[in-house]
Amino acid sequence: DSGVTQTPKHLITATGQRVTLRCSPRSGDLSVYWYQQSLDQGLQFLIQYYNGEERAKGNILERFSAQQFPDLHSELNLSSLELGDSALYFCASSHGTGSYEQYFGPGTRLTVT
Amino acid sequence: QKEVEQDPGPLSVPEGAIVSLNCTYSNSAFQYFMWYRQYSRKGPELLMYTYSSGNKEDGRFTAQVDKSSKYISLFIRDSQPSDSATYLCAIDAGGTSYGKLTFGQGTILTVHP
Numbered sequence: 001d002s003g004v005t006q007t008p009k010h011l012i013t014a015t016g017q018r019v020t021l022r023c024s025p026r027s028g029d030l031s032v033y034w035y036q037q038s039l040d041q042g043l044q045f046l047i048q049y050y051n052g053e054e055r056a057k058g059n060i061l062e063r064f065s066a067q068q069f070p071d072l073h074s075e076l077n078l079s080s081l082e083l084g085d086s087a088l089y090f091c092a093s094s095h096g097t098g099s100y101e102q103y104f105g106p107g108t109r110l111t112v113t
Numbered sequence: 114q115k116e117v118e119q120d121p122g123p124l125s126v127p128e129g130a131i132v133s134l135n136c137t138y139s140n141s142a143f144q145y146f147m148w149y150r151q152y153s154r155k156g157p158e159l160l161m162y163t164y165s166s167g168n169k170e171d172g173r174f175t176a177q178v179d180k181s182s183k184y185i186s187l188f189i190r191d192s193q194p195s196d197s198a199t200y201l202c203a204i205d206a207g208g209t210s211y212g213k214l215t216f217g218q219g220t221i222l223t224v225h226p
Contacts, residue, residue, distance in 0.1 A: 002156065002158065004156070031212065033212065033214075042201075042216055042217070042218045042219060043157070043201060043216040043219070044216070045213050045214055045215070045216075048212060048213065055212075056210065056212065056213045058213060090156050090157070092156070094212065097211070097212070098210075098211035098212025098213070099211070099212050100145045100147050100159075100162055100203070100205045100211075100212065100214065101159055101162065102159070102212070102214070103158075103159075104156030104157050104158065105156050106154075106155060106156050107155075107156055
């Protein structure tokens with residue numbers, strides 16, 4: 001158990017809808033990272049927050065947004081969902097402003113029908 | 114061309130075999146090299162990391178980096194059925210991109226008794 005929690009575990013929704021994925025980092029970790037894992041694209045970095053501030057951005061679509069709250073939990077919002085957004089979404093955390101040593105949560109499996 | 118290329122396998126070996134997993138990368142700015150292991154239905158977990166050319170050993174695992182060839186390897190000695198997982202190489206450019214990991218596609222490894 002990495003200490004990172006993600007909810008929900010599974011999410012099934014329809015195209016055009018909006019969903020929110022939630023992540024709680026390990027105790028004491030200030031950075032939260034979001035990744036998308038799909039069969040064709042592999043594991044891709046989306047965005048990083050450090051202590052409430054956006055720190056780095058990857059290949060995140062404009063339809064996706066994230067934020068980190070004062071209690072350090074983070075939410076990833078996905079809107080106008082398309083079939084291609086079906087994937088595993090992982091949250092990871094680390095202590096400092098950026099680290100290769102990231103602790104991953106169990107993921108949220110999103111299915112868009 | 115992807116920044117990190119990894120043979121997805123799958124790779125199937127008998128228990129006790131030596132396993133070699135490999136990745137190539139294109140950007141010479143990459144500074145930190147990691148191997149993550151992902152069991153089925155779990156998030157990735159950091160297995161090994163290194164930031165210089167050469168070998169690093171940890172028990173049955175050896176990570177090797179050749180920066181001149183932009184080639185990284187993971188060797189598993191005396192492989193066990195519990196090593197069956199997907200192995201992901203990951204690279205970090207460091208600097209202002211520290212923590213923004215670029216992953217390979219992952220190699221699925223099965224070690225059969």
